[in-house]
Every structure is written in C-alpha cells, then in structure tokens.
Amino acid sequence: MSLRPTLDFLLYDWLDAAALNERERFSDHSRETFDAVLDTCERIARDKYAPSNRIVDTQEPHFDGEKVILPQATHDAHKAFVESGMLSAAQDYDIGGMQLPYTLQAAANSFFAMASVSIGSGMLTSGNANLLMVHGTAMQQEVFARNEFSGRWSGTMCLSEPQAGSSLSDVATRAVPDGVDFQSDPLGPRYRLTGNKMWISSGDHELTENIVHIVLAKIPDADGKLVPGTRGISLFIVPKKMVDTGGALTGVRNDVALAGLNHKLGWRGTTNTLLNFGEGRFPVDGKAGAVGYLVGEVGKGLHCMFHMMNEARIGVGTAAAMLGMAGYYASLDYAKTRPQGRLVKKPAAEGASAVVKDSASPQVRIIEHADVRRMLLAQKSYCEGALALELYCARLVDEQKTGDAQAADDARLLLEVLTPIAKSWPSEWCLEANSLAIQVHGGYGYTRDFPVEQYWRDNRLNMIHEGTHGIQAADLLGRKVLMEGGRGLQLLAARMQATMARAAGVAAFAAHAQALGEALARVGSATKAAWATGNPQEALANAVPYMQAFGHTVLAWIWLDVALRSLECDAAGTAPATAGRLGATAYFFNYELPKIGAWLQVVERRDPTCTALPEDAF
Amino acid sequence: MSLRPTLDFLLYDWLDAAALNERERFSDHSRETFDAVLDTCERIARDKYAPSNRIVDTQEPHFDGEKVILPQATHDAHKAFVESGMLSAAQDYDIGGMQLPYTLQAAANSFFAMASVSIGSGMLTSGNANLLMVHGTAMQQEVFARNEFSGRWSGTMCLSEPQAGSSLSDVATRAVPDGVDFQSDPLGPRYRLTGNKMWISSGDHELTENIVHIVLAKIPDADGKLVPGTRGISLFIVPKKMVDTGGALTGVRNDVALAGLNHKLGWRGTTNTLLNFGEGRFPVDGKAGAVGYLVGEVGKGLHCMFHMMNEARIGVGTAAAMLGMAGYYASLDYAKTRPQGRLVKKPAAEGASAVVKDSASPQVRIIEHADVRRMLLAQKSYCEGALALELYCARLVDEQKTGDAQAADDARLLLEVLTPIAKSWPSEWCLEANSLAIQVHGGYGYTRDFPVEQYWRDNRLNMIHEGTHGIQAADLLGRKVLMEGGRGLQLLAARMQATMARAAGVAAFAAHAQALGEALARVGSATKAAWATGNPQEALANAVPYMQAFGHTVLAWIWLDVALRSLECDAAGTAPATAGRLGATAYFFNYELPKIGAWLQVVERRDPTCTALPEDAF
Structure with missing residues (x-):
C-alpha cells in the first residue's frame, strides 16, 4: 500500500492545493515543485525512517552519565531530514526557506509520522523557530531561529512541570533579572531561571550541536512572589550551551541539567526528559541559574506559546492519524495474504444447523470474512478521515496567512473551533484503529514480530500529548x-x-x-x-x-x-x-x-x- | 483500595454463595471455610504476586539453549500457589481436593489475576486436569490429573497451529498408531504425533518437574489422508518427559521440542511457545514422533476439548475484569492524592468569559474534576460489572454440577449463551477501563514508573486469547x-x-x-x-x-x-x-x-x- 495516491487526491483534487500557487507568496511554485517535495520526503521516510522504527523502540535512549545516547539510525534519519530542507519548508526564501504552503509541509511530514513517528522530531524545532519568527527580536531570529531552521540546533518547548501538567497557571519556574545591566544583552533581556520542567521531548541528545529550549517561567514581583495564574507567565530562550551574537558556541555550558529520562510505553525513539534549570551544576559566570533571554513582553508568555501550540496540536493529530494509517496498511496487507477459515453458507437441508462450512475446501484469505472487512473499513474511515481533517486544518492555516482579510479571519476562527477536534479525534479513533489492526492479525498481532503492537503503543501517548482529552473538551x-x-x-x-x-x-x-x-x-x-x-x-x-x-x-x-x-x-x-x-x-x-x-x-x-x-x- | 468488600458483597449478598453449603457436595463447608480460602489467596496474591508484577514484565522468559528461564519471583509465587491447594480446590476430597464450589474458586482466583495476571498460570493446569477427570481413563486420571492437581506437574492445551489459529478444522498435526500393540499401553492407546503447535501458554519452563500437554491431532485414514473438518480431531496426552504407570519419570525425554518463544506486547510473565512435536530431536525408543496417549474416543477430540474451553473462557473474562480493576484502583488512588488545576465557576459579571478559575486558590485533587470522575465511574461500572458477570457464570457452573435436573439444564443452556459475553465483554471494556486509568494519570500514566500502562498491555491479549471477538460473536x-x-x-x-x-x-x-x-x-x-x-x-x-x-x-x-x-x-x-x-x-x-x-x-x-x-x- 502506498499513501501517495490518497495524499494526492486529498491535496490536489479535494483541497485544490495547486491553486495556492496563484498567491504571491507561493507564485514560484507549481504542482511539479510540490510533487518533488513529496517525492523526496516519501523516499527519505521509506529509506531512513521505516527500517529503523523497531530499532528505536527497542534501543531506548539512555544516559551514560554525560551524554544521552540514541541509536545510530536516529542520527542518520535526522541528518537526511535536515538535508531535505523540510525544517524551514514554509519559511521565507530570504532566511533559506522554500516558501512552501503549510498544507504541503503537513502532507510531506505525514510520510515521516507513518514511517517512524518517534524518530521524527522536527516538529518541535520548526514550531520553536516559527514562534521566534513571530515574537522574537531580529537578533533572536538571526541567532536562534535560523540555526534551528538549518538543523544545526534543535528546539524544545518547556511548559509542564512535575506539579503542573495540564494546569499551566501553576508554573513555578522563576526568572530573575541577571544583574543591573540585564536589559542590555543583545540576545534579549537576560534572566536567570530556576525550576524543573517535566515531559520535555528531545530535551537532551547529541543529534545537534546545541538545543534551544523555549521555557515558560514567572518573574517574581517586588516582594519576591510569583503572580498567580497564567497572567504572570513569561517566555524565555534558554540554550543548552551559551552562544554569542554570531551564533557561535562560547564553550560555556548553560545551567540546564538532565534530571531523568522518562521510560515510556511507546514513542520511545524520542527522549522525554525531566530537566533541572538553575540547580547550579553548570554555573555560568560563577553563578547558579540558567541564563534565559526574554521573548516578547513580560507576562505575555502563554499568549506567545499558544501560537506554537496550535500548530503542535495539528502535528499531534497528524501523527495519530498516520500511526493509524500505518496499522491499517499493515493489517490490510496481512488480511489479503493470510488464509484462515472458510465462509459460512446456508445449509442445504431445512432444520439443519443454521451455519455450515465446507471443511474440505481450501481456506479463504481472511479479507473474505465479513468481520475482518468491518475492522478494515473502520480503520480506513478513521485514518483517511483523520488525515483529511488535518490537511483541511493545514489549508486553513495557509488561508489565515495568505487569504484576503475576510477569508483569513474566517480561517482563524474556524481553526479555533476545529483545533480541539484535530488534536483529540485522531488520538482516540486512530488508536482504536491500531487496536483493530492488532485484532486482524490475531495472535501474531500481539507479538513483536509484527509492527502493529508498536503503532498501538506509540499512539496511546497522543491522547495526553499537547493537552489531554479533558483539556481539549473544556476548551x-x-x-x-x-x-x-x-x-x-x-x-x-x-x-x-x-x-x-x-x-x-x-x-x-x-x-x-x-x-x-x-x-x-x-x-x-x-x-x-x-x-x-x-x-x-x-x-x-x-x-x-x-x-x-x-x-x-x-x-x-x-x-x-x-x-x-x-x-x-x-x-x-x-x-x-x-x-x-x-x-x-x-x-x-x-x-x-x-x-x-x-x-x-x-x-x-x-x-x-x-x-x-x-x-x-x- | 481492597477488592475484598466488593467480592464479599457479590459472593454472599448477591449470589448467596453460602447457601451452596446446603448441598451435599459442599455440606462440610461454611462461610467460615470460604472466608479462610479467600483470606489465604488474598494474602498470597499480595505477598508473592503483586510485588513481582513489573519484574515478570521486564524479565521476559528466555531460552538458554537448554532450559526456559523465568525470574525467581515466578518460581516463588508458583510454589506458594501450589501450597495453597487452589489447583484442586473444586475437586473431590478423595483425590486431595477441597470440594469447594467453583464460584469460590473463581472468586479466589480473582486475587491472583489482579495482582499479577501473567504469573498466574494455574488456570491451564486445573483446566487440563479437569478435562481428564471427565474424559480420561482411571489410569490417566491417576497418573496425569492427580500430579497436575498436586502441582508436581503443570498442564497446557495445544490447539492452535501456525496455519490454524481460529480455524481448528485445519489442524494438521498427525497421530499414527505406535506399533501393532499400540492399544495395549496402560496409559492409553499409544500414538506418535508429528506437527507444530503455536501460542502454547506455559509450553516450556522449569516450574514443575514435567509438563502434560493436551494436544489436538488427526489420525490419518487408510490412505494416509487427514479427515477434513473438526470431525477428524482426536485428543492426546503428550507428556514432555515420559512417565510410568506409577507416575515416576522414566528418564526419557519425549519428542517435544521448543521451537521458539513468542515475544509479546504484554502478559510477559507466561511463556508463550511454538512447540514442535515429533521432529526427531528427542527420539523415544529410537524413533522420531512424540508419544501421545489417546483421551476419549477417536474423532471426538474437539468435543472433549470444549469442556475445557468454556471454563477457560470464564477464566479469561475474569482475568480481563481484574486487570481492569487493578487499573481502576490505581487511578482512583492517584486521583484522590494528585493536586492539579481548579474547578470552573460562574463569573460574577454578566458578559465576562463564560468560565473563570480562581488561580490564587490552592490546586484541587483531580478527583474533584468532573471528567476525572467520569473516567473513574466508567472504570467502576465496567470492572465491577464484569466481575459480577463472571461470578454469576461461575455460580451457573455450580448449578449445572449440583442443582436439580431442571436447574442444572437451565444453567447449562444459560452458560452456552452467556459464555461468549463472559469472554468478550470484559476483554473489550476492561481494556477501555485500563486506557482510562492511563488517562487519569496524565503523562505519568504512559511511563513505566506507574503500573497502569502494563495493565493495558497485558489486557490487550484477552480480545484474542481463547477465541477472538469475531469467533465469539459468530458463536x-x-x-x-x-x-x-x-x-x-x-x-x-x-x-x-x-x-x-x-x-x-x-x-x-x-x-x-x-x-x-x-x-x-x-x-x-x-x-x-x-x-x-x-x-x-x-x-x-x-x-x-x-x-x-x-x-x-x-x-x-x-x-x-x-x-x-x-x-x-x-x-x-x-x-x-x-x-x-x-x-x-x-x-x-x-x-x-x-x-x-x-x-x-x-x-x-x-x-x-x-x-x-x-x-x-x-
């Protein structure tokens, strides 16, 4: 099974993505350039991601006391992804981007999510850099965002804390001005951060030279108290390693320490970390406290972060949809080839048992059984439907950015309403699809010799990632x-x-x-x-x-x-x-x-x- | 949380289990003796099973080239279970049993299923021996069943083959008479079996001195052909090691070889094997072919086996219910202690945002949130309901065995109708309960620091074990x-x-x-x-x-x-x-x-x- 025909139909025939080329921003593009991007991503996903999906599940990230070790396959896949240019696909030409519509980027990323969802860590890096392109200073964009888009550095988003997962108003990480001249740092107002951040994906690894954390923290008032609620939250860039205004590493480690790797049910290829900020293990200029540069205005941190969270939610929805699709294709393939049982038929004689089977005939392939067909068609309806929804939302993102005023405003508001569904629906129903894919395989489905049990485990995280069902529903x-x-x-x-x-x-x-x-x-x-x-x-x-x-x-x-x-x-x-x-x-x-x-x-x-x-x- | 009050209510108040003591078979019993059995099982499950549940998940069974190695904890738990006498709890006094009602046995077993479902492998041994008590000869009962009830040997049921999982009519294992005097072996008509059996739980291990396989196979006709369909199936006892009529090992290995261990998503404490019968690796008397002793009549194997499968299906339903219950208790405990977020309240002013929270107030425990309560109550309704159903079915088994003619016949027929539900319903909805238990835990739920993700993985096997949903529904x-x-x-x-x-x-x-x-x-x-x-x-x-x-x-x-x-x-x-x-x-x-x-x-x-x-x- 190939995803491509489904993707082509949804993109070109249904969403008319080619018509986006009539807009000025995308006017250099054509269906041919779109296809070339899809071809490249399809190839990299097939060659570098899919073959390593089981490896990254069994070789979990581990910490050797100094470094977080990931399998070589993850390094190779990451390198190929960076070289494809997809990290900055939607960005302006003048910062090295391709000015691709987000719709195309989302479609292209679906190949990676299907091939190996937990290798593909580009989403956070792009999202992090995108946020800086909207809310950062020119220098922050030049130093941090550009080096993320180029793949030299990677990014994280540090929201949750051990005591504040869904409840961001309870963030307790503190940021205090770093000296009297804190306002004059060219990288942005300089603070020192202290606190613990939990569930940080890609929070530590050696895939890139540096890691750019974007961190929610509160600046204490004159009495040293934190403002309750989300109004007190500000946003900071906290690099793992200190950098200068030219984007070079200064050789100084910032005071960010890995406190633990979370060992997960699934999605194991991506490190998931507890990070300690400012505990003093890596003092900078002889002082404890992680150096952070303020992004945007004081107290507007959550507002800035939400810019990133909406695309992240579409990203999670797409990941869930594609995990579902991977299971659908695997179980469809199995059902078309596995012989088992025979069809029921009507008995010749009245009064006989209602159901008979001709046991001397050869076994049929299981796709001939009604209940297997039901399980396959359910998967198809969940997963292709979910992919269509995600692409529809991606198309709205483009409309919001490049449509006329009315269309853009409509798209913004539609996205507000649809994002909770785009996040939650695939995470629930494409997980159910993965369970059906196991069921189609029978006993083989629960063994690790077949890929479907891993899809199911990987997908279970999506109902929690980026806001639980409960959070989405209240929203x-x-x-x-x-x-x-x-x-x-x-x-x-x-x-x-x-x-x-x-x-x-x-x-x-x-x-x-x-x-x-x-x-x-x-x-x-x-x-x-x-x-x-x-x-x-x-x-x-x-x-x-x-x-x-x-x-x-x-x-x-x-x-x-x-x-x-x-x-x-x-x-x-x-x-x-x-x-x-x-x-x-x-x-x-x-x-x-x-x-x-x-x-x-x-x-x-x-x-x-x-x-x-x-x-x-x- | 303790299961005991729920179990006591269902057993004594709802099903009036104490009234069974009025029947002759159970007349030595009283509520006190029942309670003593429950106390013992509750204690062993708490002390020997629950603490090792994660160990048996992470230390999967492995084969060292000669033996299958299980964690020491499994040996200890098995020993304690054997010593409790529960393997033969429902059997007659004269073969060492306790003449307990099956209802009590099922209730007692629920403690083990909740504490560590994959350590508890007694179900197959009991079921295997029970089958022999109905269909075996006096000698087969004496040699095989008694040694299984005592825990000296364990039992398996070998139905499926790699090419015949749900479709038993396609069993291809062959059994041919072993010499001209094959009818005269005191252990039963002696055959030689050749074939492969898949998904055999507890198919190889060192927990017991010997393993008694009960194997479905076909006896070829005069032309060497196997009769198509289930009519051709016969049943054989195939010991792992040869024994004499006194129940002593003869020192000769039977021709049964471990061909592979299945590596599973869950339920990892129980070995799951592919066994090769008669491939010649362990020739007996210089000849390839696993020695097997016919049980019951030729061609009636499936009929005999169904006797065992119905109780096995109640057992799987109970396991699913108790895995669900374990998750319910864990998430209830978490919800009562974990603070997170605040309750929504009505805004004071008209026209304000519809939902406000007082972020200066302390966080509430998550059991105070409506959606967490919904997830908890759903789990309770699924899992306590499922347990009640399983105990109701167990009570019908007692009625079938000890009720008057009409009541016994009604119970038989009710069990026919209810068994597909008793097997399928908990396996679907208590799995959903386990997913809700993860969800209540938020991110912690998908880490291996909390037990709920394992319950969910363990439970996923139950929709496939002992007949898939599709098989149960067609039935x-x-x-x-x-x-x-x-x-x-x-x-x-x-x-x-x-x-x-x-x-x-x-x-x-x-x-x-x-x-x-x-x-x-x-x-x-x-x-x-x-x-x-x-x-x-x-x-x-x-x-x-x-x-x-x-x-x-x-x-x-x-x-x-x-x-x-x-x-x-x-x-x-x-x-x-x-x-x-x-x-x-x-x-x-x-x-x-x-x-x-x-x-x-x-x-x-x-x-x-x-x-x-x-x-x-x-």
Missing part, C-alpha cells in the same frame, strides 16, 4: 464554541450546510446529507442545552462526550465532502479508490455517526451522575 | 441464540424480566427497568431481523456489533440486579458502597446502554457496507 465547549458570540460554530455550520446542499442533489448521498443535517442540529441544540443554566460546572460536566459527538459530526462532514469530490472526479464511481472512499463514507454514516446520540443525551440533560457521586462511593 | 449469533429453538435466549430473557419486575416497584430503578426492557426487546427483534433472510452471510455480517449490544444489555441487567440487592441490604442507601453501586448502575444506564442503538441498527438491516466493498477498494 471546545467552555471557550471555542462560545467565543465571538458563537461565530466560529456558525462558520463551521455554514461550511457543513454548503456540503449538504451539494450532496442533497446526488442520489447516493441524499440520506447522508440528511443525517449530517440532523447531527449538526443536535450538536447545536446540545450546545445550548449544556449552557442553559449558565453554570459552567453543569455545562462542562460532560464536555468529553460533547467533544466526541462534535468530532464524529465533523468527520461525517469531512467524509461527505471527500466523497462528493471523489465522485465529481470519477463520475462513474468505478475506480477502486472512488469505491473505497464511498465505502468508507457509507461506513462512517452507517456505523459511526449514530453513536452521537448516546454521547449527546448526557450533555443535553447536563447529566450529574458523575459529579454527584460522593467521593467515598468510588 | 453467539450463529449458534448460541438459535440452539434448542432459541430456548437459551428465552431463559436469559426470563431472568432479566424477573429483575425488571422487582425493579419496577422501586422508585429509584423504575426508569432503568423500562430501559432494560426496551433494550431486551430490541436485542430480540434484532436477532430475528438478522436471520430474516435465513442467509448466514447476511445474518453474521454484523455479528460483532450484535455481540457488543447483547453484552451491554447483559451488563445493564447485571448492574440493575446488583443495585437492587444492594438496596435490599442497605435500605437507606447511605453506605458508601451502596451509593457506589447505585452510581455505577446509573452511569451504566445513562452513559452506556444507549450505545446499543448504533450497534443494532446495522444488525437489523443486515448492513452490507463492509461485505459489499470490492477488495481492491480497501
């Missing part, structure tokens, strides 16, 4: 569908209605269009019902079931839109790919969309079963 | 609900109706009773609709969604019955345990039972989406 129902008077939800509804209007005229889709309309109306009325008392504790008590129903409705819309376009491109509907998309759409509408009823019931009545139970009754 | 809809004119389903419906009738008179349960009635009616009509055309390919195309809906309906009934009894025992409903059971019941009816609609829709219309899709469209 969706508590903020996103309410903001700007509910206009984001209205915009989304208008896009769905446009799809329904087109579908209503196509015989094959009329019933789907009606079902989608009913689902959308019910999501709308459930939103109102949740907030009917205006009490957020009641409204949000069932925020996750709400998000699940919202997500299934979005995916039903995505599939209907994809199916419509597929039939427009192949009116006879005879090409296998078209039949596949129509089949996956039918599956989604017949088997999946009806699930929203059970989820929305509890939202609509603000079901208090869980909140009302006394703690000692659990 | 349920293709055979069990149809057999004897549908009388099994009618018996089950009558029991549900009795519960509903009791519940209808209790204000707190009237709505639940009505919902259960509607669910039952819908399962009934879906069963008819599935078979409306009489075509098994159409009926069984959606057998798994059917089984999911059937299972949820059964669990709703179990919970309603448990809740009724709980309120009878504590009419005020004020005890925390009562409130907990009523809460879990409400959760199940409000959040879970409504899911059956989506599953049954496709069953009712015999939805052909998956079967109709051309293979090249996947």
Whole structure:
C-alpha cells in the first residue's frame, strides 16, 4: 500500500492545493515543485525512517552519565531530514526557506509520522523557530531561529512541570533579572531561571550541536512572589550551551541539567526528559541559574506559546492519524495474504444447523470474512478521515496567512473551533484503529514480530500529548464554541450546510446529507442545552462526550465532502479508490455517526451522575 | 483500595454463595471455610504476586539453549500457589481436593489475576486436569490429573497451529498408531504425533518437574489422508518427559521440542511457545514422533476439548475484569492524592468569559474534576460489572454440577449463551477501563514508573486469547441464540424480566427497568431481523456489533440486579458502597446502554457496507 495516491487526491483534487500557487507568496511554485517535495520526503521516510522504527523502540535512549545516547539510525534519519530542507519548508526564501504552503509541509511530514513517528522530531524545532519568527527580536531570529531552521540546533518547548501538567497557571519556574545591566544583552533581556520542567521531548541528545529550549517561567514581583495564574507567565530562550551574537558556541555550558529520562510505553525513539534549570551544576559566570533571554513582553508568555501550540496540536493529530494509517496498511496487507477459515453458507437441508462450512475446501484469505472487512473499513474511515481533517486544518492555516482579510479571519476562527477536534479525534479513533489492526492479525498481532503492537503503543501517548482529552473538551465547549458570540460554530455550520446542499442533489448521498443535517442540529441544540443554566460546572460536566459527538459530526462532514469530490472526479464511481472512499463514507454514516446520540443525551440533560457521586462511593 | 468488600458483597449478598453449603457436595463447608480460602489467596496474591508484577514484565522468559528461564519471583509465587491447594480446590476430597464450589474458586482466583495476571498460570493446569477427570481413563486420571492437581506437574492445551489459529478444522498435526500393540499401553492407546503447535501458554519452563500437554491431532485414514473438518480431531496426552504407570519419570525425554518463544506486547510473565512435536530431536525408543496417549474416543477430540474451553473462557473474562480493576484502583488512588488545576465557576459579571478559575486558590485533587470522575465511574461500572458477570457464570457452573435436573439444564443452556459475553465483554471494556486509568494519570500514566500502562498491555491479549471477538460473536449469533429453538435466549430473557419486575416497584430503578426492557426487546427483534433472510452471510455480517449490544444489555441487567440487592441490604442507601453501586448502575444506564442503538441498527438491516466493498477498494 502506498499513501501517495490518497495524499494526492486529498491535496490536489479535494483541497485544490495547486491553486495556492496563484498567491504571491507561493507564485514560484507549481504542482511539479510540490510533487518533488513529496517525492523526496516519501523516499527519505521509506529509506531512513521505516527500517529503523523497531530499532528505536527497542534501543531506548539512555544516559551514560554525560551524554544521552540514541541509536545510530536516529542520527542518520535526522541528518537526511535536515538535508531535505523540510525544517524551514514554509519559511521565507530570504532566511533559506522554500516558501512552501503549510498544507504541503503537513502532507510531506505525514510520510515521516507513518514511517517512524518517534524518530521524527522536527516538529518541535520548526514550531520553536516559527514562534521566534513571530515574537522574537531580529537578533533572536538571526541567532536562534535560523540555526534551528538549518538543523544545526534543535528546539524544545518547556511548559509542564512535575506539579503542573495540564494546569499551566501553576508554573513555578522563576526568572530573575541577571544583574543591573540585564536589559542590555543583545540576545534579549537576560534572566536567570530556576525550576524543573517535566515531559520535555528531545530535551537532551547529541543529534545537534546545541538545543534551544523555549521555557515558560514567572518573574517574581517586588516582594519576591510569583503572580498567580497564567497572567504572570513569561517566555524565555534558554540554550543548552551559551552562544554569542554570531551564533557561535562560547564553550560555556548553560545551567540546564538532565534530571531523568522518562521510560515510556511507546514513542520511545524520542527522549522525554525531566530537566533541572538553575540547580547550579553548570554555573555560568560563577553563578547558579540558567541564563534565559526574554521573548516578547513580560507576562505575555502563554499568549506567545499558544501560537506554537496550535500548530503542535495539528502535528499531534497528524501523527495519530498516520500511526493509524500505518496499522491499517499493515493489517490490510496481512488480511489479503493470510488464509484462515472458510465462509459460512446456508445449509442445504431445512432444520439443519443454521451455519455450515465446507471443511474440505481450501481456506479463504481472511479479507473474505465479513468481520475482518468491518475492522478494515473502520480503520480506513478513521485514518483517511483523520488525515483529511488535518490537511483541511493545514489549508486553513495557509488561508489565515495568505487569504484576503475576510477569508483569513474566517480561517482563524474556524481553526479555533476545529483545533480541539484535530488534536483529540485522531488520538482516540486512530488508536482504536491500531487496536483493530492488532485484532486482524490475531495472535501474531500481539507479538513483536509484527509492527502493529508498536503503532498501538506509540499512539496511546497522543491522547495526553499537547493537552489531554479533558483539556481539549473544556476548551471546545467552555471557550471555542462560545467565543465571538458563537461565530466560529456558525462558520463551521455554514461550511457543513454548503456540503449538504451539494450532496442533497446526488442520489447516493441524499440520506447522508440528511443525517449530517440532523447531527449538526443536535450538536447545536446540545450546545445550548449544556449552557442553559449558565453554570459552567453543569455545562462542562460532560464536555468529553460533547467533544466526541462534535468530532464524529465533523468527520461525517469531512467524509461527505471527500466523497462528493471523489465522485465529481470519477463520475462513474468505478475506480477502486472512488469505491473505497464511498465505502468508507457509507461506513462512517452507517456505523459511526449514530453513536452521537448516546454521547449527546448526557450533555443535553447536563447529566450529574458523575459529579454527584460522593467521593467515598468510588 | 481492597477488592475484598466488593467480592464479599457479590459472593454472599448477591449470589448467596453460602447457601451452596446446603448441598451435599459442599455440606462440610461454611462461610467460615470460604472466608479462610479467600483470606489465604488474598494474602498470597499480595505477598508473592503483586510485588513481582513489573519484574515478570521486564524479565521476559528466555531460552538458554537448554532450559526456559523465568525470574525467581515466578518460581516463588508458583510454589506458594501450589501450597495453597487452589489447583484442586473444586475437586473431590478423595483425590486431595477441597470440594469447594467453583464460584469460590473463581472468586479466589480473582486475587491472583489482579495482582499479577501473567504469573498466574494455574488456570491451564486445573483446566487440563479437569478435562481428564471427565474424559480420561482411571489410569490417566491417576497418573496425569492427580500430579497436575498436586502441582508436581503443570498442564497446557495445544490447539492452535501456525496455519490454524481460529480455524481448528485445519489442524494438521498427525497421530499414527505406535506399533501393532499400540492399544495395549496402560496409559492409553499409544500414538506418535508429528506437527507444530503455536501460542502454547506455559509450553516450556522449569516450574514443575514435567509438563502434560493436551494436544489436538488427526489420525490419518487408510490412505494416509487427514479427515477434513473438526470431525477428524482426536485428543492426546503428550507428556514432555515420559512417565510410568506409577507416575515416576522414566528418564526419557519425549519428542517435544521448543521451537521458539513468542515475544509479546504484554502478559510477559507466561511463556508463550511454538512447540514442535515429533521432529526427531528427542527420539523415544529410537524413533522420531512424540508419544501421545489417546483421551476419549477417536474423532471426538474437539468435543472433549470444549469442556475445557468454556471454563477457560470464564477464566479469561475474569482475568480481563481484574486487570481492569487493578487499573481502576490505581487511578482512583492517584486521583484522590494528585493536586492539579481548579474547578470552573460562574463569573460574577454578566458578559465576562463564560468560565473563570480562581488561580490564587490552592490546586484541587483531580478527583474533584468532573471528567476525572467520569473516567473513574466508567472504570467502576465496567470492572465491577464484569466481575459480577463472571461470578454469576461461575455460580451457573455450580448449578449445572449440583442443582436439580431442571436447574442444572437451565444453567447449562444459560452458560452456552452467556459464555461468549463472559469472554468478550470484559476483554473489550476492561481494556477501555485500563486506557482510562492511563488517562487519569496524565503523562505519568504512559511511563513505566506507574503500573497502569502494563495493565493495558497485558489486557490487550484477552480480545484474542481463547477465541477472538469475531469467533465469539459468530458463536453467539450463529449458534448460541438459535440452539434448542432459541430456548437459551428465552431463559436469559426470563431472568432479566424477573429483575425488571422487582425493579419496577422501586422508585429509584423504575426508569432503568423500562430501559432494560426496551433494550431486551430490541436485542430480540434484532436477532430475528438478522436471520430474516435465513442467509448466514447476511445474518453474521454484523455479528460483532450484535455481540457488543447483547453484552451491554447483559451488563445493564447485571448492574440493575446488583443495585437492587444492594438496596435490599442497605435500605437507606447511605453506605458508601451502596451509593457506589447505585452510581455505577446509573452511569451504566445513562452513559452506556444507549450505545446499543448504533450497534443494532446495522444488525437489523443486515448492513452490507463492509461485505459489499470490492477488495481492491480497501
């Protein structure tokens, strides 16, 4: 199985990515240059990532007392990725970028996520540098962002602390001005940071010459107290090794120490670290405290960081989708070749046992069994649907950046509403797809001789990475569908209605269009019902079931839109790919969309079963 | 958290296990002797199993070229288990058993499954010996079963082959008579077996002096051909080491060789092997071929084996339930102590953001968050419900063995219908519970510093072990609900109706009773609709969604019955345990039972989406 035809259809036929070349920023590009990028990434992923996916799982990162050791395969893959130029693919020509649309970058990255999600650590480096391109000074961009885009250095984002994971307002890392002249450092106002950061991906390794940490910390007030809440948070660049304004290493180690490697269930190729900032193990100028340079304004750190988090969430969603896809392809391949059992048939004689099999006939391949087909089609509908959603969101990012004022603002607001779904939905349902891929393999699926158990383990982290389901759901129902008077939800509804209007005229889709309309109306009325008392504790008590129903409705819309376009491109509907998309759409509408009823019931009545139970009754 | 109060309630208050002592077989027993058994097992599980659960995960079984090496902890735990006498707990006094009800044995085993599911390998040994007590000769019982019950030897069941996992009719292991006098061996008609057996749990190790394999094989006809289908299958005892009629080892190795250890995702403490029978590495009397002694009649092997498989399926269901329970307790404990975030509250001013938090207040423990409570209550409803179902089935086993003729026959038929649910439902939903336990832990949940990720991995095997979901579902809809004119389903419906009738008179349960009635009616009509055309390919195309809906309906009934009894025992409903059971019941009816609609829709219309899709469209 090759991902490419699916990706080409979604990019060019469905999202019309080639039309982006009409915009000034992308005017040097053409379908040919896009294809060349995809070709390159597909090749590197196949040659350098996929063959090492099991190696990075079994050879976990370890610390030899001085350095974090990663397998040689990770170094080779990283080198090939850097050489491809993908780290700065979407950046301006004048800083060495390709000025590629983000849509293309997201599509290209999907190859790496599918081949080996835990080798591919470029996302944080790009995201880190992108943030500096928006909020950093010219010098910070020149010294830090450029060296990240070139792959010479890598980047992290240091948000969580051991006592503050989801609750960023409780960040306790302190940043104090470094001397009276702290304002005059050319790299930015200089502070000394002290604190512990947990779950830091790629927090230490030898893949690059240096590591650029972007760190959330609080600057104490005159009394030495930290401001409660997120308003007190500022953002700092904290390099692992000190650098000068020319981007050269000064030979001095910054006071950032690896305190531990987390040993994980999956995604093992990427180091996941606890870092101690400023504990004094590596004093700079004879003083404890990690040197950090302020980015943006004091107290606006979280605002700046959110710029990075939204693309990171699309990145996590894409990773989840592609892990699902990897399992789908593996199980499809297995199902087409593995013989096992025979088909049931109707008995010749009345009154015989209802089910007979002709045991003298040869075994059939398991793809001939109805239940195996159900498990395959479910995977297809989850994973190709999720990929389409992520690419749709990526296309909105381009619209936000290069569309006209109205289109850009609409895209911004649609992204606000869709990002929680883009993050959460694939992490839940493509994990389920991975479980089905194991199931298709039978006993072989749970052995490490087949790749599917690792996909499942790797994918389990995605429901937690970059904001848990609970965080995403509170964001969706508590903020996103309410903001700007509910206009984001209205915009989304208008896009769905446009799809329904087109579908209503196509015989094959009329019933789907009606079902989608009913689902959308019910999501709308459930939103109102949740907030009917205006009490957020009641409204949000069932925020996750709400998000699940919202997500299934979005995916039903995505599939209907994809199916419509597929039939427009192949009116006879005879090409296998078209039949596949129509089949996956039918599956989604017949088997999946009806699930929203059970989820929305509890939202609509603000079901208090869980909140009302006394703690000692659990 | 202690399992014991839950177990005591289910055993004594709900299932009235103490009343079994009125039956002659159990008349020496009392609640006191039952409690003593539970105390002992609880203690051994706590002291010898739980502390080693991570060790057996990280120190996988390995083969040193001669022996399979297991951690010392496994040897210690096995020794303590053997010394407890639980291997023969349900057996007659005259062969050294305790004549305990199977219900008590199942309850006692739940401690071991919760403490370390993959150390506990007693189930196969008991099952193997039980089979011989029914189908073996007196000599086979004396030599093999007795030495298994005493723990001197252990047992396996060798069904699957690399090319025949779910499809037992394709078993290709051959058994040919061993010489002209093959009928005259005192241990049973002697054959020589040749073939490969896959997925054999505890297939090789040094825990016991010898291993008694029970092996499915086919005896070729006069032309040397194997009879196709399951009718040709016979059953053989194949000891790892040859023994004499006194049960002494003769010093001769039988021709059974370890061909490989399967490296698994979870359940790593139990060896899982590929065994080669009769490849000639260990010739007996100078001849290749593993010596095997026929059990029961030629061609009746599968019939004999099914005797063992039904209890094995209850055992797998119990293991799945208890893995879920272990995760529930771990995440409940974590949620009660981990501070993170604050509760949302209503803003004081109109027009402010809908959700505010007081960031100056201390963090709350995460059990105070609505979504964490939802995840905890879901786990409780899945896992305690599943345990109740398994104990109910165990009680039916006792009824089948010791009830009066009508009760015994009803129990037999109810077990036929319920066994696919007892096997499949916990393996699906207690796995989901384990995923929720990870989610409650946030990032810590996916690290190996906390136990929940292992529970999740261990549990993933249960949807495949002892017959996949697909196999169970085909058994349920293709055979069990149809057999004897549908009388099994009618018996089950009558029991549900009795519960509903009791519940209808209790204000707190009237709505639940009505919902259960509607669910039952819908399962009934879906069963008819599935078979409306009489075509098994159409009926069984959606057998798994059917089984999911059937299972949820059964669990709703179990919970309603448990809740009724709980309120009878504590009419005020004020005890925390009562409130907990009523809460879990409400959760199940409000959040879970409504899911059956989506599953049954496709069953009712015999939805052909998956079967109709051309293979090249996947």
